[in-house]
Amino acid sequence: MEGTAGYLTAFLLLLKGYKTRGVMGIDMPSNWTALHWGLSIENVEHIISQAESKVKRFATLILQGDTKFNGIISLVLGLMLAPISLMYLVLAQFMLAKLFFASDKCVGCGVCARYCPKQAIRMTGEDKEKRPYWRYSCDSCMACMNYCPHEAIEVSPLLAVVFYYIATVPFISYLISNWTGYYIEKNWIDLIQYISILITVYLVYLISHQFMRFPLVRTIFSKLTHTRYFRRYQAPGVPFAKSDK
Ligand code: SF4
Ligand code: SF4
Known part of the structure; x- marks a missing residue:
């Protein structure tokens, strides 16, 4: 395939x-x-x-x-299947990357940021408090998730539900329409919707990243993820990968 x-x-x-x-x-x-x-x-x-x-x-x-x-x-x-591939490109670029987070196992070593082929991870915070932040340039190739030596990178279904809600409810165009009383053409609604989705996803992710500095929030996110039960994929010979479980 x-x-x-x-x-x-x-x-x-x-x-x-x-x-x-x-x-x-x-x-x-x-x-x-x-x-x-x-x-x-x-x-x-x-x-x-x-x-x-x-x-x-x-x-x-x-x-x-x-x-x-x-x-x-x-x-x-x-x-x-090209339309699906193109859709994936847009989704991967703008949504899937924003589902990654570092769990309470993260020690801020920066391996994920160093080995990301797209330099899509920015380490934020001071010294021991350093945490990875996933940017829009991430392609969801999963290298960071698989190579984190502490298996601290997870995917949040909680954020996925929030993003799904954001992406399917045309609330911004609805609000503009209601406030201004103007009828908005369908094409414009789609464009406004798309831009508002990107901005909202960005803001929600930024806010959740800030809140994850608190151990309680991190623990809640870490417990509510399916990927904590998943073995990671590690190509043979990768020096910083943990051995098989
Ligand atoms: S590689 Fe893992 S432990 Fe190190 S900073 Fe990235 S998420 Fe944290
Ligand atoms: S998924 Fe791939 S592109 Fe995205 S941050 Fe991780 S290593 Fe980089």
């Missing part, structure tokens, strides 16, 4: 002046620990070793001068 990823990569290489002689997708362990348990180290290693042999066979073929284009069905499916 690589979707458009393989051919998109080929297209980017083409733009950079490379000639593509083959495309192939490989299965990798899923890292989406906001939604499910990470796999055990044994399973992760097994999947990666399968992928490595597949890559070696493919590379040998290409180096011998052959061409091989796999994943056409996956590409067609990926194109059909």
Whole structure:
């Protein structure tokens, strides 16, 4: 299920002046620990070793001068599902990132911020009180969640419910309409709604981040999350990852 990823990569290489002689997708362990348990180290290693042999066979073929284009069905499916992928891009960028928080296990070490590939985490607060703050530039790749040495990064279903409410109730456009008495066109309502969602999500997250300085609030958030029960995904050889549970 690589979707458009393989051919998109080929297209980017083409733009950079490379000639593509083959495309192939490989299965990798899923890292989406906001939604499910990470796999055990044994399973992760097994999947990666399968992928490595597949890559070696493919590379040998290409180096011998052959061409091989796999994943056409996956590409067609990926194109059909493109609207969902685009929606995910918007959601991931503007919503999912704002569900992350550091639980009471966080020691403020800053590993998450240092290894984030997008520099999307800002450490806030003084010395021992330092805590990560997730910015809009986060892509929800889950690297920080999986690599935190203290397994302190969680996803908050509480915030998800609040954001869902914010995103589905057109209260800002309704209020403007009521206060001014103007009829607002549907397209404008959508735009106002979208902008107001972004601003409200930003503010709610900022306020909850400030409140999480209080141990009681942190404990409530930490207890009310499903991800505290989830094993994290850790790629073999990552130096700061905890060993398998
Ligand atoms: S890596 Fe974990 S413990 Fe360290 S600052 Fe980030 S959330 Fe806190
Ligand atoms: S989920 Fe990925 S992009 Fe977002 S803050 Fe964590 S490491 Fe960075």
